[in-house]
Amino acid sequence: MLGKRANRSPPRRAMTLTVKAGQLLMVDLPGPELDPDTARHLSEHGIRAVCLFKRHIVSEAQLTRLCSELRELLGPETLIAVDQEGGGVVRTDFWPFPPSALALGAAQDLALTKEVAAANARFLRSVGLNWNFAPVLDVNVNPLNPVIGDRAFGSDPLKVAEHGLASAEGLMEEGVAACAKHFPGHGDTATDSHLTLPTVNRTRADLDRTELLPFRLAAAAGMPAMMTAHIVFPALDAERPATLSPSILNGLLRREWGYEGVIVTDSMGMQAIDGNYGRGPAAVQALQAGADMVMALGRREVQLETLAAVQSELDSGRYDPQPALGRLSRLATRFPAERRDHPSASADAQLFQHAWARGLSTLGAVRRPVLGGPALLVVRREEVARNVSEAGLSARFLQRALAGLYDLALHEYDDPAGLDWPALRGRADTQGAALLLATTGRLRADFPGLKTEAAPDLHLCLWNPYAVLDVPAPALVTCGFRPEALTALRVFLAGEAEAGGRLPLTGLERAT
Structure with a gap:
């Protein structure tokens, strides 16, 4: 188990006007500094979650300062996320590079996978980052997949699950929230959801044996967060991608599997969503489908469009935000965005080198x-x-x-x-x-x-x-x-x- 499962969400109750749309959104920043205009924007809309990319990161000192400023501005329930998977998806270039999931899968050592994730978390916590969008639980079974590659632990669903859970344990033991992605699975696509809307035409039985298995085991183990995939699975929902599907998020993940952790969308700026549904309407659909947090990345105009659409839905009373806010609050409380010293940096660098060699x-x-x-x-x-x-x-x-x-x-x-x-x-x-x-x-x-x-x-x-x-x-x-x-x-x-x-x-x- 990944830790004690969270208590079930509190009963639905009347929405209050104190809830701001930004409490349900994650945004990015225009650059590596928290300028006054951006600070006003974040504060005005009640935003408490930020995702950082390579363009936001210049040096270790700058990143430490930025995380500190964000936490001071956004409050004690700040969530500062990053895609620090390892391998080809790493946002920093001043730390040693953790091995890819594929390298760890090739090494076939679950203890090593957990140790690497824990070391990765120690680097992240040393600057104040508290949410890593990892592990990847996609089962890579398609040789034509253009986006997963070294990001997956392999093509055996059970081994992917075992390595993914070991990785999540390592992250969380060192104070960083894990996030399994991309639910229900991006491993059998021949197209990239950054560029188009993929479809996975597998039967429900096939999905249960392959794509869904790692996520089902992760849900049962208490994975604290899961990220949705912008992919259509006709066997689960013939019309909508998983990110916008009530039958997949509220139905399969929440009711059928009993999942109680945070559901966060992948970036709504990816063409699979932005090019087909529009930012504002898609954000509302995602929340109504069961997502707790919408990743509203991109320029200020699209953030404002998303904020306006979500605020309108809140003000109308058609959406009760309290269950989502409760789950987000528990996540941020369990994994506070506070920095910790990292005295074992040299040993962790050697561990990464050893793990790459093992793979x-x-x-x-x-x-x-x-x-x-x-x-x-x-x-x-x-x-x-x-x-x-x-x-x-x-x-x-x-x-x-x-x-x-x-x-x-x-x-x-x-x-x-x-x-x-x-x-x-x-x-x-x-x-x-x-x-x-x-x-x-x-x-x-x-x-x-x-x-x-x-x-x-x-x-x-x-x-x-x-x-x-x-x-x-x-x-x-x-x-x-x-x-x-x-x-x-x-x-x-x-x-x-x-x-x-x-x-x-x-x-x-x-x-x-």
Whole structure:
């Protein structure tokens, strides 16, 4: 169990006019400083919850100051959230990077998963952050999924649940609220809800066995919060995405499963919602469907539009906010936004490095290139940040990470369709060089003309694990591109350690 389940919500009672719409909303800020105009906006509308992204974070000192100012302004029930999942979704760059969920799934050690989450929480609490939008409980069963990748613990629903609960325990033991996402599951989509409205056409029986299993177990264990997915599940609601569906939130999650924690929406600025339903109407629908908090991220105009729509619903008496306010109050009281010292930062950094190394995995008959020998590395020039990841990997950074291992030549590309694989293979063979291909993107790349006879000697799979399906070569899979992952890669290539991870994914049968 994740802790004592909260008492059931108090009986519904008449709404009072003292309730402000902002008490049910989470917003973001225009920049890294709490300027006077933003402070007035937050205070005027009673907003008590803020989500921070990379653009809000400059340094550890600045982040500590910002969290302190927010708590002083918003009061003792302030919620300051961040997506600090690990792997490709990390908002800070001045702390060591926690391993991805996939790396932990590959390490197959629940105690390690919990230890990593606890260390992650200690970093967050050291600046005053009290809510982490993790763990990801999506079951990654679709090789074409463009948004989950290294964010999932794997494709086995029970193992995803076990690692997710272990991660939540670690976060909460160190004073940070956990939030399971993306309910009912984003693992079987081939489209990104940041860009469009996905549909998952599985039967209820299939959903129960796969997507829903980790969330059902999390609800039973007392997960303090869950984030909704902007996805249509026709077997659960033929018309509305989960975020706006009474049958999914109030019906399945609340009544059928008896869930008593906080339900928070994913960002309503994602095109799945914003492009189909409109900010204000969608916020009202989400609250009426059973959400406790609407994530109203974006520029001031859309925040005001959302606030106005929700305030109108409150003033009309059509929505009773008291159950939601009670759940939010209990969450903030249990996990106050107060900073704690972090004396074990150095040990936690070593833990992260160890965990990344434990997740390093191989597919096929991987042979290390000869140290000091010639090697030709084919890699995208720059992998841009995309949506939730906010980061990418450049060819030059990877070149520096491998410096000194080989007499390394770099072949950079921008468009994989322009690569001449027979010519690259011939160039490597003429020079007696190992031909290496690094895939560095969250999205998979099509490599036309890459046949077995021209294949690289080794595929360095540095982000999306399903990229192994695109390259007919033995693969070394790091489960992420962060510096710690590249250190683990280097140590293996130098012959100083083995790769003991086992990729926790199905659908890799075509990989060499």
